[in-house]
Amino acid sequence: MADADHLVSDGLLRLLELLAMEAPPQRFDGLTEQARVAGASTEAVAVLDRAAGLALDIHGLFARRQQREAGLSALVDTARELTLPYDVDALLRVIARRARLLLGFDMAWVSLTDRADGRSYVVSADGHASSITVGFAVPSIGGVGNAAAIRSAPFWTPDYLADMRFEHDSAIDEVVREEGLHALMAVPLKEGHSVVGALYVADRGVRHFTPDEITLMSSLGDLAALAIKKARLLTQAHDEISELERDTSRALGSSSAARRLNRFHSRLIDLVLHGCELEELVAHAAAELGSPLMVRDAVGSTLTVTEGFPEVDESELFQRTLDVHAERAPIRSSGGLWLCPAIAGKEILGTLVLAPGPRPAADRVRLLEAAAQSTAVLLRMQASAAAAEGAGRDELLRELLGDSPRAPEQLALRARRLGVALDEPHVVLVVRPEDGPQGRVLVWASSYVHRHAGLKTTADDCLVLVLPGTDPSTAARHASDTLNAVIGHPVTVGAAGPVAHPGAIHRTYAEARRCLDALTALGGTGGTASLRELGFLGLLLADTPDTSAFIANTIGPVLEYDERQTTELTRTLEAYFTSGGSPSRAAESLHVHPNTVSRRLERITDLLGPGWQEPLQAVEVQLALRLRRTRHTVRNHTGPPVLPHDELP
Known part of the structure; x- marks a missing residue:
């Protein structure tokens, strides 16, 4: 009995020593067997066996406590790491990695609910093989x-695919299968x-999660949720701070730009008030804008342009000018030009065209608008001055249009004071706008004659313009096109001249008026015409018919060819018309072969153009031939012309 007690006491002491040494569990099993071999009683072996079981329980408790302490320590380290200032994406990567390493898992991932569509997406993954990737829905x-x-x-589940306690989804099952996963916890x-x-x-193996592991992961989830919320708030705060910084920067830049804009506008207005010319104003504006600048009037004519302005596509520029007038705001062309209207009230006085430059677009547009406003002020002041001067021009032209203008020399002197040299060639235009605002027509007329050093007035609902020049037809077309672009309606113009004496303006005006009336009677509304363009009608309408000019304009090329080549094209023309347009009969009267007449007629077509046999032009050709024959007969006093019997009318 004493030996048995001794064995029990030694065994119990040994168990305590093993517990103190934190020996592995397998060493606790041999003590009971040793006591049985040594002959200990059944009661002693049972006591040792019971003591060994308790020792193993105590050892397991110590191990669980150590594991819990290690987990808590790892959780504290994780919490400390999650407090660092990460952006959201970096924080999610840290959470996934820490979750995988915390309890030695093979894989971890994080999903978040998208606020836009309400679905959950994988936003971070660690330890994955292929299927669970960022963006997985x-x-x-x-x-x-x-x-x-x-x-x-x-x-949680120890074996996902074999666990039927929850509802499965084929997409998730496929991912679990591809990744080779078994135990899962969410x-x-x-x-x-x-x-x-x-x-x-x-x-990737079957694993039963302990309550401590579940509690630990739950705590990690709470920490992760708080960290994600903090990171989002921090990101939002950073974004708001950045936006505030941008707003502050924009406000400071806007304030600086506003001061620069005000200084620029003030300088330009000061120049206008001091009476500068348009060229000086535009030069200052171009220097501030850092790019060449062009100013055009309301109808597209260039008023001034600074040095270095690039070549432009006129057709595109015209289209963009129409667009900017319609929009009444700056626009940009495809070539990089900026166009801005110069507006006074509701009236567009012109357009500023700015070449591409180094300044930012917003600064350039604001400065360009200020330059356009200053330009509009200057153009309005010039228009007002021109209107005041135009009253004197109107009165002078009304006197010149009188039946018997008094003292033409004095009128010429008054004209020179207005910058009009009436002793030099001028043309007279009678302009009738078919529709459109009359106020705009008068403003255009004042500006037009001011630029061209001419005179204007109104008579019988028509504009009368006296402009320097020798070609009434060209002047009429230019005036018609320009005014048509301003009012957007047809313009009919009769023209006459040139005239180089104040006393002859009344007669020239009467001829231009007759051209306008003739053009209207012929259905030519919206066209232009001079005496020369009206042909024989112009000859009839002229106060002093210029038959020489009519003959030269009608058959001059044929006469010149006969004189140079010593041919008989003129005589062939006469025979052709007297024979009723029959080449064979004309050949008989000329005693030549019909082929000769055909070749001569082809030559005449080359000289006069393909339409000389048209009815109206044919009448003019015949009239020119008759006038030439009559003048030749009268000058030589030889009596009536002798014609072959088949040429008699």
């Missing part, structure tokens, strides 16, 4: 994640009472 039904969200608590990430995502951990 988590199905809204099935899986441990949805089960955890429904319960608002961690949910911890909901909560903000208040709302679930905003889930933290997943998984093993």
